[in-house]
Amino acid sequence: MATKAFLTPPGTASFLNLEKPRIMPGIVNAEPRYSMSLIFDKAAQASPEFRTLQDACAEAARDFFKGKMPPNMRSCFRDGAEKQGQYEGYKAGDIFIQPWSKNKPGVVNRARQEVIDYTEFHAGWTARAFVRPFAYDQAGNKGIGLFLDVVQFLKAGKRLDGRLSATEAFPQDKYSQDEDDEEV
Secondary structure (H helix, E strand, O other), X not given: OOOOOEEOOOEEEEEEEEEEEEOOOOOXXXXXXXXXXEEEOHHHHOXXXXXXXXXXXHHHHXXXXXXXXXXXXXXXXXXXXXXXXXXXXXXXXXXXXXXXXXXXXXXXXXXXXEOOOHHHOOOOOEEEEEEEEEXXXXXXXXXXXXXXXXXXXXXXXXXXXXXXXXXXXOOOOHXXXXXXXXXX
16 A cells, blocks of 8 residues: 655646546446646656656555556556647657545645635646556456655646636627726
8 A cells, every 4th residue: 555655746637636536437336536637848858757656556556466466557657648639738768657545635726825716727737646556456457557645737828628718708898898998
């Protein structure tokens, strides 16, 4: 079981399920989970945090599988090419992780204030997280996963879901002026 949490480098947040848990598709008898994806570009992959996380995952696998790595072991580090063309923000060469938790993770903003209103955060924000690696062997599936402990949103980015904010959606025109501003 994972005990130590590791800080990820900043990455692009996607598939945010941090306010309320949801059942993950394709998992039989699954309990609802809190989760997110973090996409790391080449610069993030070259960071000390990323290398430390990779080492921690390798150590968790060695410990759990007693040094005998199973063939076709699933990695928690996935190539963005898997989702390229299906979802915005994913591309070949980027690496993404999908940490999760059955317990609600702590979430803070850049100033480290607890997030109560999740409406300002969307896929596309730059975020980082503390995650805990764990190895598993269940129903013939063997691999490494990541538990999600806490998340920090750092900076707004281009929305990956294509939605516009209300201020972006409406043009600055005669209808958006105050009545006092109108010329008669």
